[in-house]
Amino acid sequence: MSKQDFLSQLHSDLSRELDSASVQSNVRYYEDYINMQMRSGRSEDDVLRELGDPRLISRSIVSAAGSMGNEEHSNAGSFYENDSYRENSGGFYDGASYKNAGRVGERPFLLKAFERFMALPAWIRTTVKVMVAVFIFAVVIRIFSFLLPIMIPVILVYFCIKLFCQWLS
Numbered sequence: 557m558s559k560q561d562f563l564s565q566l567h568s569d570l571s572r573e574l575d576s577a578s579v580q581s582n583v584r585y586y587e588d589y590i591n592m593q594m595r596s597g598r599s600e601d602d603v604l605r606e607l608g609d610p611r612l613i614s615r616s617i618v619s620a621a622g623s624m625g626n627e628e629h630s631n632a633g634s635f636y637e638n639d640s641y642r643e644n645s646g647g648f649y650d651g652a653s654y655k656n657a658g659r660v661g662e663r664p665f666l667l668k669a670f671e672r673f674m675a676l677p678a679w680i681r682t683t684v685k686v687m688v689a690v691f692i693f694a695v696v697i698r699i700f701s702f703l704l705p706i707m708i709p710v711i712l713v714y715f716c717i718k719l720f721c722q723w724l725s
Contacts, residue, residue, distance in 0.1 A: 559590050559600055562610050569614035574621055582617055596677070606674070 557565075563583055570579040586607070593603040607613065673681065 557604055559587075559604065562590075562604055562607070563587055566610040566614055569611055570617060573614075573618040578621065586613070 563586065566586060567579060567583045570582055574582075590600070590603050590607075594600055673684075676684075
């Protein structure tokens with residue numbers, strides 16, 4: 557599937573359920589997201605594979621729009637307000653789901669956190685992964701350094717008993 561196929565499928569699915577402004581807003585958001593990822597060096601196929609099926613995305617958008625209150629209905633389905641995501645967000649961010657915290661249709665916390673993590677630049681993700689690995693290594697070393705003074709006498713006693721048993725037989 558190409559970028560244009562993805563966007564046209566998203567547009568046609570959203571057009572059945574949402575007003576024209578919301579459709580244009582969401583399609584423009586995904587087009588900008590794809591372009592931004594491609595400018596950062598990712599291939600179109602990788603970006604589209606990460607996003608998934610446009611029909612599923614449109615169902616999520618429509619669901620989020622349906623769970624919004626009447627006071628927000630004029631902007632229903634829009635994942636960003638007044639195009640402010642461009643200045644405030646460096647990546648893929650679903651503003652409607654955060655706005656609807658605790659309402660039906662909200663995505664799980666870990667999924668939102670993972671999406672925000674994946675939206676970070678690659679060098680930041682790599683740095684975080686290295687820091688986590690160093691932290692886990694430090695914890696393992698601390699556990700071994702705590703257990704080593706206990707384990708050395710236990711092991712020595714075990715070998716002494718084993719040698720004594722061999723000497724008796």
